[in-house]
Amino acid sequence: MNIAILGGRVIDPAQNLDAVCSVFVQNGVIAGFGDPPSGFETDRTIEAHGLVVCPGLIDLRARLREPGLEHKGTIESEARAALAGGITRACCPPDTDPVIDTPVTAQWLIDRARQFGGAEILPIGALTRGLNGTHLADMHALRRAGCVGVGNAALPIKDTGVLRHALEYASGLGLLVFLTPEDPWLSGAGVVHEGRVSTRLGLAGIPESAETIEISRTLMLIEETGARAHFCGISTARGVALIAEAKRRGLAVSADTPVHQLYFTEDDVGIFDTNYRLRPPARTAADRDALREAVAEGVIDALCSDHLPHEVDAKERPFSDAEPGIAGLETLLPLTLRLAELSVLTLKDAVAAVTSRPATLLGLAAGTLATGRAADICIYDPEAEWTPTADSVRTRGCNSPFYGTPMRGQVVATIQGGRIAYERSKP
């Protein structure tokens, strides 16, 4: 299909481009800018005057819940919800059931999302078999099956010797290793940041050191093994400082944080509001501000949704029994754009944090509108105001503190591989 996207503001950070011009899509790839390529016959025209045209978003962490927890979400529901959020590719952590520790499971995930015409799924393979933290998984086979990297999801590798071998082995294969910086001994039964709110509510706290100690331990091993490592979900100012220092020393590390982490503090838990039961927990205002600065400076490379959809019952429990996480696919874009409104980032850097930067760290030839690249495009209305609610969103997830909160910036259409994969219904 030949698509002409006319007169939009094209923002493509990878090309340092921010200009009003038309974009042409042919045979699944970006065919040109400005004037149509010679012989271009338009099958479909999208009037984009007043709209922004940017690369399709790449989400570094989204749990689709299938296989294993289909009552919370399915690949069909969540991969489509991703498209409605402007996301064309989403990394899926390996803690599915069964775990993504065999090529068959990885392939099945990829195929199933394609079958439903959802966002492309980029599986993250298991670092250890069954995420057991003791035996290495078949990492080469997982990569061959389409995994963009390996990791142990949120499960710890307690044995430092095993972690070292895993990093050595992955390093030899040139595989990106996803790491969750949380020391299980220190986080223990914790459910909120250890501080004044944990003290007041009598909830077990997760100290800052749970993050900094795990980052430190891993950095020592990264230095020794030369592994390429990506830290998932940095939540503290001290964690940021450790990552910055490692980057200065020239280590091949990158980091992300869920976009909601830039908005919340420990106080948002209020009186046991389980919508704010998060992992990592929302921390202090100083931590939140340090995270914002780290994203602006590129110490934190990318923002993600950290999508974790739940059914209503999972949150209607006493706080410590409630399941953690936010259904975030459809609020990733507006929350990222709001950072530009708040002058935390330039608009171009905000877009980069969910497009070109995650593409770079994943080593993907994506996240850009460069001519010849796959036509993964997000077209959004920067002025459109809308309010997500549990009933109006596409995800099955009933859990978001942003439900009921007005958002600015709404996806109008998502193009994936040259096909119009999502279009906002006319109001």
Add this chain to the structure above:
Amino acid sequence: MTSARPGNGHRLRHFLTTDDLSGRAMIEILDTAESFISVGEREIKKVPLLRGKTIVNLFFEASTRTRTTFEIAGKRLSADIININTSVSATQKGESLLDTVRNLEAMHTDLFVIRHPASGAADLVARSVPSHVHVVNAGDGRHAHPTQGLLDMFTIRRYKGDFRRLTVAIVGDVLHSRVARSQIHALTALGAKEVRVVAPRSLLPAAVETLGVTAYTDMAQGLKDADVIIMLRLQFERMSGALIPSAREYFDLYGLTRERLTLAHPDAIVMHPGPMNRGLEIASEVADGPQSVILPQVTNGIAVRMAILARLAGASALESKTP
């Protein structure tokens, strides 16, 4: 959500925490409780304030004192009381907490008294019940035990009078103690001169000073000139890991002995929310000594719980005529 909690100047709908409860609101409850003391001393220990009301004592954790005094309080107010003792492990097999509550609510319960091992459980229930149903928190995890907090204030007021002159030392396992949190909020709201917590640092919450207390790790300094000493139970069942080396070392450092008691003000009173571990946090000679008000605490618990139940479920009757 604030509507689920007692607010300043509002009529109480639920009683979930002493946090956010004004000193004035507490004084009103204490005054009401004073008026109920005499009911327990009469030959016919009953007033009809809650006649026709159904109270369910829903306890997901073991309790003797609290459950019994709530039961007696409800009965003296002429309410019908049902006791349900269940363990969380049993409910986890099937029914969720809210489902259990909804089922009991369908039996036209007017007021729930809830104890649960998870912090926030009573708040959760309070948010889910219809507007005519009341919830009293009888202890949720490490969060709050507000009726215990208030009965302790009642006891302190009876023996020591004006809170603004008092130095209160709360000694022991503050980390795991919902009682300590409720006492601290109450004491600060009532304007106590100084509230101290005394414990090894590993048994104090991370940011305990943000509650408005002074933290001491030295028992002698913590007790010095205190007017009120509240000993907390060492909660072995809630302890995980290496918080203290041994019971013997704990008693050596923090046990309240007769000798240590002399460091406090000579007229100091000694309190304990129970159940006591004699010889672990408190010596028997102190627990049974002349400065101990541990048993009066229990007696006062009935009047204070009557006051709270009456103010919630019988508020209209109470406004028109004082018993």
